[in-house]
Amino acid sequence: MTDEEAATPVVQKTPLASRHDSLGARMIDFAGWLMPVQYSSILEEHRAVRERVGLFDLSHMGELSVEGVTAGDALAAAVVSNPPDLAVGRAHYSMICAPDGGILDDLIIYRLAPDRFMVVANAGNAVVVSDALAERLTGSRAVLDDQSLATGLVAVQGPRSVDVLGPHTDVDLASLRYYGVAEGRVAGIPVLVGRTGYTGEDGFEVFVAKERTAEVWDTLLAAVDSFDGLPVGLGARDTLRLEAGMPLYGNELDRTTTPYDAGLGRTVKLGKPGGFVGRAALEKVNAEGPKRRLVGLVVEGRGIARHGYSVYAGQRKTGVVTSGTQSPTLGVPIAMAYVAPADGEPDTRLDIEIRDARVPARVVPLPFYRRSS
Amino acid sequence: MSVPTDLRYTRDHEWVRIDGDEATVGITQYAADQLGDIVFVELPDAGRTLETAKSFGVVESVKAVSDLFAPVGGEVVATNDALSSGPELVNSDPYGEGWMVRIRVEEAADLNDLLDAEAYDALVAAG
Incomplete structure (x- = not known):
């Protein structure tokens, strides 16, 4: 060869x-x-x-x-x-x-x-x-x-x-x-x-x-x-x-x-x-x-979370986004992320670092979407 | 594909409409098609000064994140607020309602570096 x-x-x-x-x-x-x-x-x-x-x-x-x-x-x-x-x-x-x-x-x-x-x-x-x-x-x-x-x-x-x-x-x-x-x-x-x-x-x-x-x-x-x-x-x-x-x-x-x-x-x-x-x-x-927990996040500020972006609880880095996109069905940006177990309860407020900004996000139960029938 | 002949273009697939000392900027149909469904556009606030060839914003499709580079330097005099709730305008009307920012051109010499429609067509055709 x-x-x-x-x-x-x-x-x-x-x-x-x-x-x-x-x-x-x-x-x-x-x-x-x-x-x-x-x-x-x-x-x-x-x-x-x-x-x-x-x-x-x-x-x-x-x-x-x-x-x-x-x-x-x-x-x-x-x-x-x-x-x-x-x-x-x-x-x-x-x-x-x-x-x-x-x-x-x-x-x-x-x-x-x-x-x-x-x-x-x-x-x-x-x-x-x-x-x-x-x-x-x-x-x-x-x-x-x-x-x-x-x-x-x-x-x-x-x-x-x-x-x-x-x-x-x-x-x-x-x-x-x-x-x-x-x-x-x-x-x-x-x-x-x-x-x-x-x-x-x-x-x-x-x-x-x-x-x-x-x-x-x-x-x-x-x-x-x-x-x-x-x-x-x-x-x-x-x-x-x-x-x-x-x-x-x-x-x-x-x-x-x-x-x-x-x-x-x-x-x-x-x-x-x-x-x-x-x-x-x-x-x-x-x-x-x-030592960490996979959670669902809904981004509540402007921006889309992507694979690799850092997740913060206040000023403390708690984890990293594994997947993220704009949800076509829900019309909001969604992501999955690993975070410290204590930061993973539904409704916990976290921030995602999107380029130079910290954008607020909320922990939600997975899945984001469940079919009705 | 042929592009509007009254516009100028960059190698980063942006278009520029020059009107006196102002330049309106967007991305080309080719760029929009390559990105696919655009779901988010991040633009600078009016009043910010952009540097030539530096990133000034972001376009995101379902799959990908793409930087916007300033084709000319100068102060942002307007941004297209409609893209905040309707980013899909970039796909449906990239040269019209999908415009992004209007810049007051600081260095007229920057404009000399832009491509005309024929040169841009050739660039796209060459892949």
């Missing part, structure tokens, strides 16, 4: 790259993938999902299959949750931590059969998670198969999701509850349908072989369009998840953060049988209480 080749980062394309191109999407490099950040307007795409329906290409996400008679127990030793608790056809939110309790990634784990699980990881961490699982499953007889590059993922999100997907699938959506998963077909193509998402709305995530992802996309895009919905890029995905109070790896979660810091201690099953990586460190954090 020449120096020139070495300096050129490899940017992967999803099976839908040509679709994004013909839709006129603005593309960015995200976690090593060429992804659509917006098609028309982040605000319009955001509103489409809140009020009607939107279609997302999430083919960059990592899909890891873990299979074998000991798969559940082997996974339990590798992540903070207890996958054997899952009934077949159910999923839960989980995390994989380092021995010191720091978060390597947040995950959704689906149980597809008694001895078969699918672990969905963030694109930017898929290799880290795959490597960690490979190491942690060694000697367990569970077989890890990284399907990330062979799998496409299309999400339908919004109040009209059932209307969009229903006519094109043999999966009984009425009996598929939130965090349920079923094998079936969409447009005649074999898929996995999970009732999961990252927007705060009802919706589905459709996993499909990469060779057939475009067919699923085309069918669902036409259906979305018929309900006045839109294709939605990563820009609106970020504002939707932020309003829904959902953490983003790299912002709210990272190697220096524990699940307890992020207010996600409920995902950690300290009492599960057997040990798991990070257990001793996490027991200590749980016993002593986390």
Whole structure:
């Protein structure tokens, strides 16, 4: 390899790259993938999902299959949750931590059969998670198969999701509850349908072989369009998840953060049988209480809080903003931030340093937005 | 894309309308499109003196924060208060209702550094 080749980062394309191109999407490099950040307007795409329906290409996400008679127990030793608790056809939110309790990634784990699980990881961490699982499953007889590059993922999100997907699938959506998963077909193509998402709305995530992802996309895009919905890029995905109070790896979660810091201690099953990586460190954090707390903030002065801005309680620096934007739904600037636990009670008055000014903000309970039905 | 020919431009994608010793300043359609939906504009108060090429304000879209740089130096004689409640005017009418500040030009020589429409078009076309 020449120096020139070495300096050129490899940017992967999803099976839908040509679709994004013909839709006129603005593309960015995200976690090593060429992804659509917006098609028309982040605000319009955001509103489409809140009020009607939107279609997302999430083919960059990592899909890891873990299979074998000991798969559940082997996974339990590798992540903070207890996958054997899952009934077949159910999923839960989980995390994989380092021995010191720091978060390597947040995950959704689906149980597809008694001895078969699918672990969905963030694109930017898929290799880290795959490597960690490979190491942690060694000697367990569970077989890890990284399907990330062979799998496409299309999400339908919004109040009209059932209307969009229903006519094109043999999966009984009425009996598929939130965090349920079923094998079936969409447009005649074999898929996995999970009732999961990252927007705060009802919706589905459709996993499909990469060779057939475009067919699923085309069918669902036409259906979305018929309900006045839109294709939605990563820009609106970020504002939707932020309003829904959902953490983003790299912002709210990272190697220096524990699940307890992020207010996600409920995902950690300290009492599960057997040990798991990070257990001793996490027991200590749980016993002593986390040193900081993830809170929601509404900016009450003029300005938008952004990732990295400092947060003050009076003259004392108490923390830092992890994510912030102008909330398209609420019409006010919102942010998530880590602050000292004592400064994290709802209605606490704090200040955010926005450029040269200290701008008043108020702690509010998360999420900022909760769907009505 | 072609831009209004009666305006002058900067390499930072601002436009300048010169009227006697006053210059009205905004950002170009290209800049507004690149930023996406603009949700916040921070401008200096009237009476403040701006230095050429120094940051005088901020435009924020949903995703990004972008500085505004003074194309010419001088005292701010007016700011567009409508952008406080209607920042989206910058997207919908960047050369009209989306104007930002009016400056009393101190150094007429600053104006010589500005691009004409043809040069700015070429700059945008070159990416």
